[in-house]
Amino acid sequence: MTREVVWDHGVSLPTHRLWLDPLVVRSFAFISHAHTDHARRHKEALLTPQTLALIPESRRPRGWRMLGYREPMRRGDGNVTLYPAGHMLGSAQLLFEHDGTSLLYTGDIKLRQAGGALPTFVPKADVLIVETTYGRPHFRFGDPDSTVEAIAMWCRRALDSRVTPVLLCHALGKTEEMMLALAPYGFTFALEKRCVPCAREYATAGRPLPEWVELDGEAPRGCVVIAPPAGKDEVRRLGRYRTALVSGWAKDAEFSRMFGADATFDLSDHCDFDELMEVVERSGADQVYTVHGYTADFARHLRKKGIKASALEATEQLALAL
Numbered sequence: 001m002t003r004e005v006v007w008d009h010g011v012s013l014p015t016h017r018l019w020l021d022p023l024v025v026r027s028f029a030f031i032s033h034a035h036t037d038h039a040r041r042h043k044e045a046l047l048t049p050q051t052l053a054l055i056p057e058s059r060r061p062r063g064w065r066m067l068g069y070r071e072p073m074r075r076g077d078g079n080v081t082l083y084p085a086g087h088m089l090g091s092a093q094l095l096f097e098h099d100g101t102s103l104l105y106t107g108d109i110k111l112r113q114a115g116g117a118l119p120t121f122v123p124k125a126d127v128l129i130v131e132t133t134y135g136r137p138h139f140r141f142g143d144p145d146s147t148v149e150a151i152a153m154w155c156r157r158a159l160d161s162r163v164t165p166v167l168l169c170h171a172l173g174k175t176e177e178m179m180l181a182l183a184p185y186g187f188t189f190a191l192e193k194r195c196v197p198c199a200r201e202y203a204t205a206g207r208p209l210p211e212w213v214e215l216d217g218e219a220p221r222g223c224v225v226i227a228p229p230a231g232k233d234e235v236r237r238l239g240r241y242r243t244a245l246v247s248g249w250a251k252d253a254e255f256s257r258m259f260g261a262d263a264t265f266d267l268s269d270h271c272d273f274d275e276l277m278e279v280v281e282r283s284g285a286d287q288v289y290t291v292h293g294y295t296a297d298f299a300r301h302l303r304k305k306g307i308k309a310s311a312l313e314a315t316e317q318l319a320l321a322l
């Protein structure tokens, strides 16, 4: 296998005609998960059944090849295997093996999982392409279980004083995972309208959610409200409410201020700086490429540790993945 990896509107292995999360329509491409920045109407897409179920009709690829986790698939004269990425329902890492050489593309990845689940498995590879959304050392997140507990207590305190708790979460993935994590505390939920289709899709894709209603203007009695962080018109109609931003960006004072939340919790569906280092270590790769977020910074930190690393994107665009 040639180790050639290039950036051309997405990650490309040119000698194997394989595109990984390309930003433009391609003939054959891997879609790592269902977030909008990754799904395009490719001629043929490789994805997990859950990812396909979570992509709305209007953004679905025209053709697809569904592949479950750990089911090897031939691609040309190489082998492709998908592994869970721990980022959201259906999210996958892709391992490509050819001629004794292997390459791992993480897509969006999260190692530590709440609820006592095992940390995400990282396969061994010679070459690693890793996402670096939080690739700066000030992004160090607390233990997910303790953070969920703190969020639950914050919600309970608000409800006890007849104030509506509003959690600001990305509509697809974070909202649903938040509901599942808080379910053991016995809350019921009211979802802002932009979270509603995503919650329905999650249930269709095979992960049933705790009881919820759609937010309809009134302050829902005894409910935890979940809404996307941007555009809070519906939230403002609630009267007495308190907001909390649930995101890795909680660790960035400037970003947190932008959303004007009353509280912040650093629960993320991405790796923090230390987890990213752990991904690199566990892969055992001797060549690392970084994509998304702080690509240049993280590559520099790796080089300081003696690891061959470079940022793949020529022009860096900071994607605010919530």
Ligand SMILES: [Zn+2]
Pocket: 033, 035, 087, 108, 321
């Ligand atoms: Zn994502």
